Amino acid sequence: MRLDGKVILLTGAGGLLGRALAERFVAEGAAGLILTDADAAALDATGAALGAGPDPGDAAAPDPGGTPVISEAADVRDSDAVGRLVDRAVAEHGRLDVMVNNAGVVSPNGRIHNLTPEDWRRAIDVNLFGVLHGIEHALRVMRPARSGSIVNTASVAGMTAWPYAAPYGVSKAAVIHLTKVAAVEYARDGIRVNCVCPGVFPSNMHRDVPEAAMESLAAKHPFGLGTPADVVGAFVYLASDDARWTTGSAVVVDGGYSLP
Template sequence: MSNTKQVAIITGAASGIGRATSIKLAENGYQVVLVDFNQALGEETLTLVQNNGGEGIFVKADVSKEADVENYVKMAVEAYGRIDVLFNNAGVIQMFAPFTTVNAEEYERIMSVNVKSVFLGMKYALPIMEKQGKGAIINTASSAGIRPEHSIAVYSASKHAVIGLTKGAAIEYAKKGIRINAICPGGIETAIFKTVADAFAGGGYVPEEISPMRMGRHGQPDEIAEVVLFLASDKASFMAGAVVSVDGSLTV
């Protein structure tokens, strides 16, 4: 018997935007495949999904490693027979620092997790979606991918690259029923966001310029999850290659 439910893979599902989106998609009838390197927190997200009446599995993965990405895609197909949505959300931040103090290892880490993971996720999910004749991919870029922030040049570059991958792939697959879009969150209250605030409070490096939150508040992960839900759905049927800012006018 074929699976009639929609299936969504969410990377970086252990916390923040990934956790909020996992719960939101499950609430809306998706079977979810939760992917993260942090097994304890990833399984905690799965429990929250299940306690809310949702259905899903957790797959531990380092999204910068090709074998791990190939495996989570394989596990999704083995569990549910299809992949309707891929939310390429896993990412790492760069702590604010003067440009020349960033070493090559840090550059490689940021690019591997933020860019290579998006490339690999699409590489392995697209053939499944192409066979189905339908699919939606949402890649998490950042407001810094639209307008760079002071003292995080490598992070900004990685998110510009995510936007480039999104647009390039969208052109290739638009006629094949697969919609590929990017979201650009900015100023969202997550655990990662808190580490930056803590560093400032603890006397760490503070950049010369910090962009203002014009709405007078920061965003919440659930507000991003609502946008992902929309982009995943047929309500966004004419959107492909879009770069959607969800940043309280940070990049205006």
């Protein structure tokens, strides 16, 4: 299994992609999972899907497939809360091998003149600062260990000029750049930093996106819209030792969206 022995902390674990990632990490033999999300009910649902029992906050909960799972709700905008989760990983397992900064929010479907400062702040606070907090706290424990892999969820919206979602695209472009700078800064510490740039796979994020907009997005993906299952393999690769010489990459998994 590709993630044998890895202790992994995953944010946004209550979302559609987060749940698929958690399930795949277990299937790939992770030694321990620390799952978090701001939405406690969604996080519970992921824990239940993994068979972690009704109280996923209980470290003694049944181990899905031999992987101990800790679930604790937290907001990635709160650096201290993210830090406590990293500390919990170290307290339970003695280390953190992989940090997956996956929590994210989409901005309202609107052109720039219709957006509010709050729309911008929310996208930047969650999508950029949330990832930054994960990177900072992971580095705190990975640097002394001189090893670790950080994987951030960006988006093709951060690589292409995606209309009607400027704060989202700008925040994801920032995640891609942060990933590259962090990769350069911490390579000598033995830490890899990469990101995945998915195309569109329908999820809770698209709840308020008009149907016509979804159809036009689908038409821009030569392979059609994706599913979380289409995307998780890139995360597994980047988390695994197969990617030991890969750092600073923005791995595009988008059904061909960004080709033209």
